[in-house]
Amino acid sequence: MPVSNIExxxxxxxxxxxxxxxxxxLDSYESEAKSYGIIDEAEDLPEDVKKxxxxxxxxxxxxxxxxxxQMDQTPVHTKSLFEGxxxxxxxxxxxxxxxxxxxxxxxxxxxxxxxxxxxxxxxxAGYFVRAKKGMKTVFPVKSCLYLxxxxxxxxxxxxxxxxxxxxxxxxxxxxxxxxxxxGLHIGVSEFFIKKGAHVSFTMxxxxxxxxxxxxxxGIIIEEGGSLSNNYICLKPVKTLQMFxxxxxxxxxxxxxxxxxxxxxxxxxxxxxxxILAAPETSAESISRVVSVGGEVIARxxxxxxxxxxxxxxxxxxxxxxxxxxxxxxxxxxxQSKDLDMSHEAAVGRISEEELEYLMARGLTQEQATSxxxxxxxDVEIKGLPEELKQQIxxxxxxxxxxxx
Amino acid sequence: xxxxxDLFVSIGAKMVLRNVNLRIGSGETHVLFGPNGTGKTTxxxxxxxxxxxxxxxxxxxxxxxxxxxxxxxxxxxLGIGMAFQRPPALRGLKLKDLIKIINPxxxxxxxxxxxxxxxxxxxxxxxxxxxxxxxxxxxVQLLAQQPGFVMLDEPDSGVDLENIKLIGEAINQLTQxxxxxxxxTKSGIIITHFGHILEYTKTDRAHVMLDGSIVCSGNPSEILxxxxxxxxxxxxxxxxxx
Numbered sequence: 001m002p003v004s005n006i007e008x009x010x011x012x013x014x015x016x017x018x019x020x021x022x023x024x025x026l027d028s029y030e031s032e033a034k035s036y037g038i039i040d041e042a043e044d045l046p047e048d049v050k051k052x053x054x055x056x057x058x059x060x061x062x063x064x065x066x067x068x069x070q071m072d073q074t075p076v077h078t079k080s081l082f083e084g085x086x087x088x089x090x091x092x093x094x095x096x097x098x099x100x101x102x103x104x105x106x107x108x109x110x111x112x113x114x115x116x117x118x119x120x121x122x123x124x125a126g127y128f129v130r131a132k133k134g135m136k137t138v139f140p141v142k143s144c145l146y147l148x149x150x151x152x153x154x155x156x157x158x159x160x161x162x163x164x165x166x167x168x169x170x171x172x173x174x175x176x177x178x179x180x181x182x183g184l185h186i187g188v189s190e191f192f193i194k195k196g197a198h199v200s201f202t203m204x205x206x207x208x209x210x211x212x213x214x215x216x217x218g219i220i221i222e223e224g225g226s227l228s229n230n231y232i233c234l235k236p237v238k239t240l241q242m243f244x245x246x247x248x249x250x251x252x253x254x255x256x257x258x259x260x261x262x263x264x265x266x267x268x269x270x271x272x273x274x275i276l277a278a279p280e281t282s283a284e285s286i287s288r289v290v291s292v293g294g295e296v297i298a299r300x301x302x303x304x305x306x307x308x309x310x311x312x313x314x315x316x317x318x319x320x321x322x323x324x325x326x327x328x329x330x331x332x333x334x335q336s337k338d339l340d341m342s343h344e345a346a347v348g349r350i351s352e353e354e355l356e357y358l359m360a361r362g363l364t365q366e367q368a369t370s371x372x373x374x375x376x377x378d379v380e381i382k383g384l385p386e387e388l389k390q391q392i393x394x395x396x397x398x399x400x401x402x403x404x
Numbered sequence: 405x406x407x408x409x410d411l412f413v414s415i416g417a418k419m420v421l422r423n424v425n426l427r428i429g430s431g432e433t434h435v436l437f438g439p440n441g442t443g444k445t446t447x448x449x450x451x452x453x454x455x456x457x458x459x460x461x462x463x464x465x466x467x468x469x470x471x472x473x474x475x476x477x478x479x480x481x482l483g484i485g486m487a488f489q490r491p492p493a494l495r496g497l498k499l500k501d502l503i504k505i506i507n508p509x510x511x512x513x514x515x516x517x518x519x520x521x522x523x524x525x526x527x528x529x530x531x532x533x534x535x536x537x538x539x540x541x542x543x544v545q546l547l548a549q550q551p552g553f554v555m556l557d558e559p560d561s562g563v564d565l566e567n568i569k570l571i572g573e574a575i576n577q578l579t580q581x582x583x584x585x586x587x588x589t590k591s592g593i594i595i596t597h598f599g600h601i602l603e604y605t606k607t608d609r610a611h612v613m614l615d616g617s618i619v620c621s622g623n624p625s626e627i628l629x630x631x632x633x634x635x636x637x638x639x640x641x642x643x644x645x646x
Contacts (some may be wrong), residue, residue: 376496
């Protein structure tokens with residue numbers, strides 16, 4: 001898409017409200033961010049950034065195929081550590097590859113809503129990750145998006161390309177330090193998963209309780225390709241709204257979305273929108289929500305367009321407090337014969353029977369509740385290397401959930 | 405060890421146990437017979453302290469202490485253990501992790517080996533287990549918990565002949581049948597319908613419950629024989645005529 005065309009469309013969408021979520025006034029955030037110097041070595045990152053990154057599962061060690069750290073609007077640390085994986089900041093990538101313009105804004109429309117339009121009108125930060133043809137690594141690319149200044153509007157545009165036959169794993173941790181009182185993060189991500197490529201993308205959010213978050217994601221999966229998308233948010237956030245769209249465009253493409261949310265305050269409106277547009281495609285979306293407060297809207301939409309597509313949607317919520325609300329909206333849209341689509345949605349409390357069973361073994365009510373909640377959040381995630389599974393498990397089993 | 409005095413227990417609006425009196429001495433294992441729906445499980449659940457089981461009057465005394473008002477976990481920590489008849493499955497919790505939660509010092513490997521249950525350590529507790537596997541899972545947990553008083557609600561139902569022997573051995577360990585009667589300090593009570601488990605573990609005394617009351621007590625094999633011959637009521641009429 002020509003740049004002028006993008007800007008024009010974005011300009012027209014400046015006031016366009018999003019379909020879902022609480023509307024935000026973009027003028028109430030700072031657009032100008034202070035800039036930081038480039039940091040060549042991960043160990044030279046500021047201590048508070050390193051610590052925040054660790055808290056969201058981003059450990060920049062020797063089991064890393066590529067690294068990207070963005071502080072506010074500055075990509076401070078970008079590195080490719082495996083010959084099969086290229087990691088650049090988006091701006092540099094645009095300079096290096098003329099044809100990247102063919103990818104930008106292909107899966108997320110620049111005028112989708114005012115948040116996307118805002119990113120389209122600004123200088124892009126964010127990462128470009130490309131797994132080269134046929135190259136495979138179990139070590140993930142690790143990225144940390146750090147929002148370190150109060151009131152800032154952090155804008156990110158990520159492009160992920162998994163070339164034919166490649167295998168790529170990405171962990172992205174997005175976080176704010178405790179001193180950031182208020183802020184906005186808008187993250188546009190476009191995923192191109194080509195023929196026979198396998199991608200896992202794990203995003204861990206840990207925001208402040210006055211931070212607003214608007215991820216905007218588009219995904220296309222070609223023939224025989226697969227995506228395992230995992231999202232974990234266990235810390236408070238003011239408002240978060242996302243509805244990533246994945247199109248299974250090639251024969252046999254597979255998508256699996258796993259979401260784990262622990263809500264204590266604020267408004268979280270999340271879900272996934274999966275379009276099964278080719279034969280023999282299959283999709284699964286599983287979410288687990290535990291609420292002790294705040295409002296969670298759990299959406300899920302599956303559209304079956306061709307015969308033989310299989311889709312399953314599962315939203316299960318545990319409501320542990322009078323102060324919380326879980327609103328589950330599963331949608332199945334069958335547009336062809338011979339589809340196999342199903343959903344399961346449940347919102348409830350902890351089973352008394354399970355609680356009593358554990359208490360009969362000597363656990364206090366609090367301990368038993370905590371054990372059940374942790375078990376509930378322990379989603380079996382398919383298609384991930386063991387190390388990554390363990391890392392995700394460690395995050396969902398953390399001590400700070402003890403008081404659940 | 406355990407004394408039940410004039411116990412009345414209701415569930416919802418229904419009085420299920422009526423004037424139950426029972427005394428189980430230190431080192432003794434008793435067996436409780438009775439038809440379905442007569443209140444046997446209710447008695448065990450009331451002793452365990454499940455809140456839905458309301459003690460309307462009477463007392464439960466354990467090791468000389470009145471535990472009638474204690475919470476379930478307090479009772480468990482005092483040494484009351486229970487193998488549930490139909491326990492729930494626990495999502496996301498591995499059996500080996502539960503063993504460590506129950507008792508951080510437990511020797512998980514040897515406990516699982518003992519019940520020939522090694523391959524279940526990494527499985528979620530009771531999820532997708534067969535009837536017999538559930539019973540072994542219960543025994544594994546009790547072996548970790550090491551209660552002073554163990555309640556076994558139909559430990560033999562749905563269990564095949566090979567595994568019933570393993571369960572019998574676990575009960576013998578829990579109730580110290582491997583040492584002399586006088587040295588035993590642990591006690592237990594077993595509910596069984598067909599008495600299969602009694603072929604693998606020795607009990608000291610049997611009781612028959614009808615309509616929420618214990619109406620007959622005596623020698624376990626004598627009572628079981630009589631029940632097999634003439635039914636529960638016939639047994640009571642013959643052995644404990646009023």
